[in-house]
Amino acid sequence: MDEFQRQHPLAIVHAFSKYILLLLLPLLRSLLLLGGNIWVWASGAWFDILILISVVGFGILQWLCTTYALQNRGIYVESGVLFNEARYIPYSNLSSAVVEKPFYLMPFRVVRIRLETDSGSTKRADVSLLLRESQAYQLVERGTTPLAEAPVRPGSRGIRTYQPRALYIAILSLITSNTLTGVLFLATFISQTGKVLGEQFEAILVHSLTRIVRFLAIQVPPAAAMVAAIILGGWGIAFFINLINHLGFQATRSGKRLAIRVGILVRKEYYLAVERINFLTLRQSLLTKLFGFGSAFINCTGYGKEKNELSVLLPAVDKRDLKRNLRLILPEMRVSERRYKPPKRVITRFLIPPCGTIVGLLAGFLLLGYLLPSLRGLILYFAIMSEIPAVWWLFVKIAAFFHVGIGIREDIYTFNSTFAYAFFTTVLHKDKIAKVEVRQSFFQKMAGCADIRVFTFAETRHHIRVHNIAADQVEEFLRILGK
Amino acid sequence: MEGRISKKMLAVWECIAVLAAGALVMLILWLLPARTWYWYLTLWLIGLALVFCCFLWLPLYYESCHYLVTEEYIEYSRGVFFFVRTRVLRRSIMYVTILRGPLAPFLRIRSLMICSMGANLMLPFLPIREAEALLKEITPKRPAIKGRLFSAGRGKRNG
The missing domain is CATH 1.20.58 (Methane Monooxygenase Hydroxylase; Chain G, domain 1)
Incomplete structure (x- = not known):
């Protein structure tokens, strides 16, 4: 058995760094304001100093109580001050190991390592340690080298690398950026700035942002300009965050290990056990589907679990590139054409919901226009704005009829499904299917079709819903799956 | 069964x-x-x-509520207006739990919860003897992890 080791001493402050910074900066500011007179400063801020000392003291205790030992077949970790936890994780049970290198820890040659198994908390890593770089790689080597040395196929060895162009990362950021994420980031940034640097600085920041919006809003009502600025600004920030988080993406397949490197400011290295990859999903919108593009994601415990992380495998690929790159880095997952699909007679089941929505909205707004003639201009505006997504949904549903279905190639299943405005192609091994549910409403019984819900192996509950497959094909699918 | x-x-x-x-x-x-x-x-x-x-x-x-246990899967069907058939593959079962509600001792019934990673299947309100027989029948004899591994390429199962 190997020696017990401790984390890097930086772990004392790293866990509470946010709180320490919030306490330390105002304290230093007040010390500077008092001209360096320590006694006057200490008599005024004694309570804050006491809290700071106790936070650091607790950090030291926690650091002392957290130890780990690398053993032949697994890692033994002990942690906790009041509630002591000791766990032994065999290397063979690891789904992923993540080495995180934030820019502020790089000068100290310190990294954060996260170990994940298929069980444990869905929000936190099973083991999270702050270690010297050499210690972390020693752990990664012990945990994942047997995987890396195993052949991908009998008799085949070698390392294969996939590195997409920066443009593809930009396309991925474009598709996945969410306005809300950006707005939340901006709100947190402003409020945290206020806490750390003082309310005056926060006021200056907010005033400057308002001036920028006023400057940009020429001949536009201020409220509309503010809304547009929030939406565009939020989206822009989210795009930028996604871009810097995923630039430098590189996936390397060696044996049964898939290593993924991403990021510039916070560099992350993921080491995934290929056998633990639950499924691969190709995500497309109507536009990207028309242009033949999509982004491929994988589900493996620990990958894409943290905030602002995406479980991306191929940032942007067309159909040919998807097959080629999958053959390169994940040959186990092979996309197949639809074998089971909705029969032509059920196309109405795809068209009725959007058509009903379009007609319903139109009728509603016509009635409103008739009842409130003075507000006709406003009603017309809202009618157009609400009809656009309904008409878009109709196009999505038409495309969905030609998309949904199930393909089978040996033991690898491909499920084509849609959700809201997105198209999904999910590829998985049949052993990764946990449960199958066949759902048939009264009308579906009359039309001779049924929905199939496939629950997959995943750390959190996940299912794929394939709509309106012909009833006899559903039976055939169940029969093949049971074999 | x-x-x-x-x-x-x-x-x-x-x-x-x-x-x-x-x-x-x-x-x-x-x-x-x-x-x-x-x-x-x-x-x-x-x-x-x-x-x-x-x-x-x-x-x-x-x-409409009935269950079917075969060598490959466990199926539970129910529903009048929405007919639902749920099937759990035996190779993906991790463990089986027997549940007893507040009325269960009086009615002599038990429910079985069949747990797999990512999904559960409930066989509710079974007569007590049937539930115990099913528990013995369904409980995996081999570790489920064996069935979850697949060898690269051919997709052949271990175990």
Whole structure:
């Protein structure tokens, strides 16, 4: 058995760094304001100093109580001050190991390592340690080298690398950026700035942002300009965050290990056990589907679990590139054409919901226009704005009829499904299917079709819903799956 | 191996339906002004719903609830207007839990929860002997992890 080791001493402050910074900066500011007179400063801020000392003291205790030992077949970790936890994780049970290198820890040659198994908390890593770089790689080597040395196929060895162009990362950021994420980031940034640097600085920041919006809003009502600025600004920030988080993406397949490197400011290295990859999903919108593009994601415990992380495998690929790159880095997952699909007679089941929505909205707004003639201009505006997504949904549903279905190639299943405005192609091994549910409403019984819900192996509950497959094909699918 | 849920459950559901209708009637009597047209309408609707539930929907629902255990899978079907068949593959079962609710000792029934990573299947309200026999039958004899590994390329299962 190997020696017990401790984390890097930086772990004392790293866990509470946010709180320490919030306490330390105002304290230093007040010390500077008092001209360096320590006694006057200490008599005024004694309570804050006491809290700071106790936070650091607790950090030291926690650091002392957290130890780990690398053993032949697994890692033994002990942690906790009041509630002591000791766990032994065999290397063979690891789904992923993540080495995180934030820019502020790089000068100290310190990294954060996260170990994940298929069980444990869905929000936190099973083991999270702050270690010297050499210690972390020693752990990664012990945990994942047997995987890396195993052949991908009998008799085949070698390392294969996939590195997409920066443009593809930009396309991925474009598709996945969410306005809300950006707005939340901006709100947190402003409020945290206020806490750390003082309310005056926060006021200056907010005033400057308002001036920028006023400057940009020429001949536009201020409220509309503010809304547009929030939406565009939020989206822009989210795009930028996604871009810097995923630039430098590189996936390397060696044996049964898939290593993924991403990021510039916070560099992350993921080491995934290929056998633990639950499924691969190709995500497309109507536009990207028309242009033949999509982004491929994988589900493996620990990958894409943290905030602002995406479980991306191929940032942007067309159909040919998807097959080629999958053959390169994940040959186990092979996309197949639809074998089971909705029969032509059920196309109405795809068209009725959007058509009903379009007609319903139109009728509603016509009635409103008739009842409130003075507000006709406003009603017309809202009618157009609400009809656009309904008409878009109709196009999505038409495309969905030609998309949904199930393909089978040996033991690898491909499920084509849609959700809201997105198209999904999910590829998985049949052993990764946990449960199958066949759902048939009264009308579906009359039309001779049924929905199939496939629950997959995943750390959190996940299912794929394939709509309106012909009833006899559903039976055939169940029969093949049971074999 | 196949079977149904305990017959006693139909009686329990019907009692619950009658109690729920009774509670609703009491609420209506207390809330709405007596002998108005909507007072009559609400009471009639509750009565109709009760008759529909007790004499049509619940017996049909009970009839539709059945399970099937084969070498490859466990299937549970139910539903009148929305017919649902749920199937768990035996190779993906991690463990099986037997559940006992507050009424279970009196009705001599148990429920089985079949757990797999990412999904569970509940076989509810089984007669106690059937539940115990099923527990022995379904509990995985080999570690499920064996079945989850696949060798690269050919997709061949281990185990």
